[in-house]
Amino acid sequence: MGRSGIEAAPFALGTNVFGWTITEPVAFDILDEFTRSGFSLIDTADVYSTWFPGNKGGESETIIGHWIKKRKNRQDVVICTKVGKPMGPEKTGLSAKYIRQALDDSLMRLQTDYIDLYQSHDDDPHTPMEETLGVYTDLIREGKIRAIGASNFKADRLAASLAISKANGYARYETLQPAYNLYDRSIEKDLQPLCVREEIGILPYYGLASGFLTGKYRGPEDLGKSVRGRGIEKYLDARGMKILSALDEISKKYKTAPATIALAWLMARPAVVAPIASATNVQQLNDLLNAVKIELDAESIKILSLETDPVASAFRQT
Numbered sequence: 001m002g003r004s005g006i007e008a009a010p011f012a013l014g015t016n017v018f019g020w021t022i023t024e025p026v027a028f029d030i031l032d033e034f035t036r037s038g039f040s041l042i043d044t045a046d047v048y049s050t051w052f053p054g055n056k057g058g059e060s061e062t063i064i065g066h067w068i069k070k071r072k073n074r075q076d077v078v079i080c081t082k083v084g085k086p087m088g089p090e091k092t093g094l095s096a097k098y099i100r101q102a103l104d105d106s107l108m109r110l111q112t113d114y115i116d117l118y119q120s121h122d123d124d125p126h127t128p129m130e131e132t133l134g135v136y137t138d139l140i141r142e143g144k145i146r147a148i149g150a151s152n153f154k155a156d157r158l159a160a161s162l163a164i165s166k167a168n169g170y171a172r173y174e175t176l177q178p179a180y181n182l183y184d185r186s187i188e189k190d191l192q193p194l195c196v197r198e199e200i201g202i203l204p205y206y207g208l209a210s211g212f213l214t215g216k217y218r219g220p221e222d223l224g225k226s227v228r229g230r231g232i233e234k235y236l237d238a239r240g241m242k243i244l245s246a247l248d249e250i251s252k253k254y255k256t257a258p259a260t261i262a263l264a265w266l267m268a269r270p271a272v273v274a275p276i277a278s279a280t281n282v283q284q285l286n287d288l289l290n291a292v293k294i295e296l297d298a299e300s301i302k303i304l305s306l307e308t309d310p311v312a313s314a315f316r317q318t
Contacts, residue, residue, distance in 0.1 A: 001273060002174030002201045004147035006116055008041035008078045010267055010292055012203055013285075014278035015042060019059025020049035021226075022280050027063045028070075033282045035076060037289055043177075043203070043276050045082035045121055046106050057087045058109045065111035074112055080203075081106050082121035082151060082177075094124035096135035103144060119149040119177060123157050133161065133170040140171050149175035149203070155190035162198055173200065177276070180204035180269075182213060182243050182262055182304060183235055192271055201273035207266050208259055208277050209235055215244055215251075215258035242306055250300045256290055263291035265304050 001007065013034050018027045031042070048060035061081060068074050083102040086092040091102070107113060118139070120132065136148045150158055150173040158176065165172035176195055178187045184206060195202050208214055212235040216225060219236060223229035247258040254261060259277070266275040279285035296304075 001117065001147060002149075003172075003199055004117075004174040006078060006147055006174075008274065009039045010274045011039055011263070011289060012041040012043045012080070012274045012276040013039065014205065014276040015044045015060045015064060016048045017278045017280060018044075018048065018063045019055060020052045024063050024066065026281070028067050029282055030279055030285055031064070031067050032071075033285055034289075035071075035073065037286075039289065040076060041078045041080065041274055043080045043205075045085070045119075046087055046102055046109075047082070047085040047121065050087070058105070061106055061109035065109050069111045078116045079110060079112065080117040080119060080149070081110070081115055082119040084121035084124060094120055094127045094132040096131050099132070099135050100139070103139065107144070114143060115145045117147050117149050117175060118145040119151050119175070120153070120173075121151050123150075123153050129161050129164050130168065130170075133165055133168070133172075137169075137171045147171070147174045149173055149177060151177035151205075153178075153191075155194050158191070158200075159194060175201045175203050175273070177203045177205055179206045180266065180272075180275075181207050181209045182247075182265060183209050183240060192269070195271040200271065202269075202271045203274055203276055204266055204272060205276045207263055207275035209262075212240065213243070213247065213259060213262040215247060218244065239306070243304070246304050246306065250296070250304055253300065254294055254296075256294065257287040259284075260287050260290045260294065261296070261304070263288060264294040264296050265301065267291060268296055268301060 042064060044060045044064055046061060047057050049055050050057040083099055084094050139145045148171055162172055178191060180187050210231045211226060212232045216222065217232050223233060247261055251258045251261045263275050263277060266272055277288050279288055
């Protein structure tokens, strides 16, 4: 996890589905299987899942908190949560005052007295970076958080934050959480090289492109298979079909599920420490966890990438 000293197995369980598409008992089964299998990195956010009718936010954190309390296993898991997205009137952004308020709320819901990785969910152009990084530094000194990360930052803003941290002796962002998968590869232009240079660990979200890379969505008629189907339509183009074809080929070669291969590809990328993916049942989870057992060969990576990959080639040469 960057230079933080925090270590975990190279897969993070996404929990945005907790309190949305799955109930607390099912979430407990998934968390139990996840930790029983030797994994510990759990990613959530205060805003999960405000989008579901009747929810107000904090549902995912609350379920995780109930599970931690019941299992008495706080020391065995690495909890990552986020702050900054709208949670209500005057509850948004990265001001020092709001970060303290939001952190206390997250700690209460998670039923813990510290967060391992506290992440800025979005960049906040309305708050000076010095203010945000300064309060994070104070909270680390107070023992309420261990390290900080950024999510959805552009390269120039992440670089600026690192310069401010260095100049002022503030804590720095040790991780970056961007959208990244076989289809969405925009971070390879500037964010990924920056993370490699600065030893920032990448925790990609949308590792399965909202479920598209599981292979169960092959055309418009499949979009009704899930409540998330409407977010997948954009992938049903010629490039998306080529990626699914490549996944079919490589998953057959390695005798595993397409989702497993999609995550294994991510795990092989420069600076990636752990892709994030969610599961709605234990069998689905086990397919995802199998990704850590697979080391894709160079030819498979080339086929999956649909092209000669200049980023990967450059890093192999160094």
